[in-house]
Amino acid sequence: MTDTPRRAWLVWGVGLAIYVMAVFHRTSLAVAGLAATDRFDLSASQLGSFTMLQLFVYAGMQIPVGLLVDRFGPRTVLTAGVVTISLAQAGFALATSYPEALAARVLVGLGDAMTFICVLRLVSSWFGSRQIPLVTQLTGSTGQIGSIAAAVPMTWALSELGWTTAYLISAAAGPVLLVALLLLVSDAPGARHVRGHPMSRLTLLASLRASWAQPGTRLGFWVHFATPFSAHLLVMLWGFPFLVLSEGVSETVAGALLSLIIVAVVASGPVLGWLVGNHPWHRSTVALATIAAMVAAWTAVLAWPGEAPLWLLVVLVVACGCGGPASMIGFDVGRTSNPVDRMASATGIINVGGFAAAVLAVSAVGAVLDLATPGSSTDYTDGAFRAAMSVQYVLWALGAVQIWRYRTRVRRLLGRDVVEGGSTMVVPGG
Numbered sequence: 001m002t003d004t005p006r007r008a009w010l011v012w013g014v015g016l017a018i019y020v021m022a023v024f025h026r027t028s029l030a031v032a033g034l035a036a037t038d039r040f041d042l043s044a045s046q047l048g049s050f051t052m053l054q055l056f057v058y059a060g061m062q063i064p065v066g067l068l069v070d071r072f073g074p075r076t077v078l079t080a081g082v083v084t085i086s087l088a089q090a091g092f093a094l095a096t097s098y099p100e101a102l103a104a105r106v107l108v109g110l111g112d113a114m115t116f117i118c119v120l121r122l123v124s125s126w127f128g129s130r131q132i133p134l135v136t137q138l139t140g141s142t143g144q145i146g147s148i149a150a151a152v153p154m155t156w157a158l159s160e161l162g163w164t165t166a167y168l169i170s171a172a173a174g175p176v177l178l179v180a181l182l183l184l185v186s187d188a189p190g191a192r193h194v195r196g197h198p199m200s201r202l203t204l205l206a207s208l209r210a211s212w213a214q215p216g217t218r219l220g221f222w223v224h225f226a227t228p229f230s231a232h233l234l235v236m237l238w239g240f241p242f243l244v245l246s247e248g249v250s251e252t253v254a255g256a257l258l259s260l261i262i263v264a265v266v267a268s269g270p271v272l273g274w275l276v277g278n279h280p281w282h283r284s285t286v287a288l289a290t291i292a293a294m295v296a297a298w299t300a301v302l303a304w305p306g307e308a309p310l311w312l313l314v315v316l317v318v319a320c321g322c323g324g325p326a327s328m329i330g331f332d333v334g335r336t337s338n339p340v341d342r343m344a345s346a347t348g349i350i351n352v353g354g355f356a357a358a359v360l361a362v363s364a365v366g367a368v369l370d371l372a373t374p375g376s377s378t379d380y381t382d383g384a385f386r387a388a389m390s391v392q393y394v395l396w397a398l399g400a401v402q403i404w405r406y407r408t409r410v411r412r413l414l415g416r417d418v419v420e421g422g423s424t425m426v427v428p429g430g
């Protein structure tokens with residue numbers, strides 16, 4: 001790290017601050033559910049539609065945004081992202097009806113989608129190949145601080161300052177970061193902009209097909225599919241009711257356990273980053289081991305007769321928290337499997353995996369809970385939660401089988417020396 005120029009850290013710092021802001025805006029509704037219900041006169045499913053629609057837009061935009069980054073460079077796309085998400089959050093502050101608020105959340109998803117891919121692209125241009133895995137991890141883990149900032153300070157601001165002022169103040173970070181971005185961020189050392197060649201629709205499709213044809217891109221996709229959804233499931237929607245209604249903990253303890261997930265994410269990121277940076281051959285093993293740890297912890301909790309003890313719930317949330325940093329292995333494998341001019345679109349493909357799994361898990365748990373609960377009641381029973389949380393096994397099984405398949409293919413085609421040397425790119429006919 002010592003020979004990395006200070007400018008690289010500066011560029012990364014600005015990119016990271018923008019990503020923290022995006023995670024803040026993404027999750028800033030989590031503590032505002034009751035206030036939103038009052039302000040827009042919402043039903044529970046209308047409230048849920050804010051989060052689901054925002055996630056759908058985010059996931060749906062990953063591949064188009066990746067292509068835009070490869071074409072116009074991260075600085076340009078990040079600028080569009082900061083402007084979009086800040087205007088969207090200001091719009092959300094001023095919205096007075098459900099359709100206006102929904103439109104604002106769609107734009108939050110759009111701006112959010114333009115952030116992370118750009119920051120990873122900057123990391124791969126500004127840092128040396130040995131440092132990229134660690135800095136990538138630091139980006140993913142540190143970014144989650146945005147969701148902590150969206151919890152406690154936002155709860156305070158909503159109750160003390162009111163809806164409009166709280167959301168307008170949060171939107172005001174955007175212009176400040178925009179100035180820093182325009183002054184300090186260049187696409188690569190010595191190049192303010194790095195632009196790809198204009199491509200026709202056919203060439204774009206061919207480029208995406210070429211990325212997807214790489215077994216390393218598919219390995220990255222399935223790593224990102226299988227590792228982070230359990231933490232998303234807990235943090236975004238179902239963790240709080242599961243812990244309170246099924247495991248019998250108080251609301252305060254449930255809140256503390258959910259915050260502990262973020263602490264586990266932030267703390268385990270650098271450790272996993274160091275591990276995969278120094279042992280590229282074992283990246284998929286680390287992902288599989290993390291899946292095994294989550295499966296073991298969930299099985300112990302769900303099979304425990306009655307309510308699980310607190311220490312076991314702590315083990316559960318720490319294991320799920322480690323899934324976030326493990327998911328970043330997917331981006332690292334994608335990076336080493338694609339040429340520089342296709343890197344952002346490969347990142348986009350891989351990012352779809354994690355968010356698709358999160359949407360599937362969140363909605364499947366909701367569907368099973370509804371099926372297992374008579375009438376329209378939300379008094380979910382312990383049995384209903386056990387059945388609902390078990391849907392995760394299907395996603396882990398699918399993900400683990402696919403990771404095994406593609407890691408076997410990468411290893412067989414390239415061999416240990418090439419992978420340890422930092423490449424998982426399969427050259428056709430090579």
Ligand SMILES: N[C@@H](Cc1c[nH]cn1)C(=O)NCC(=O)O
Binds near residue numbers: 116141265324
């Ligand atoms: N897997 C996450 C990042 C992460 C790292 N540690 C915990 N979470 C991810 O997909 N990030 C993309 C994004 O836009 O946040």
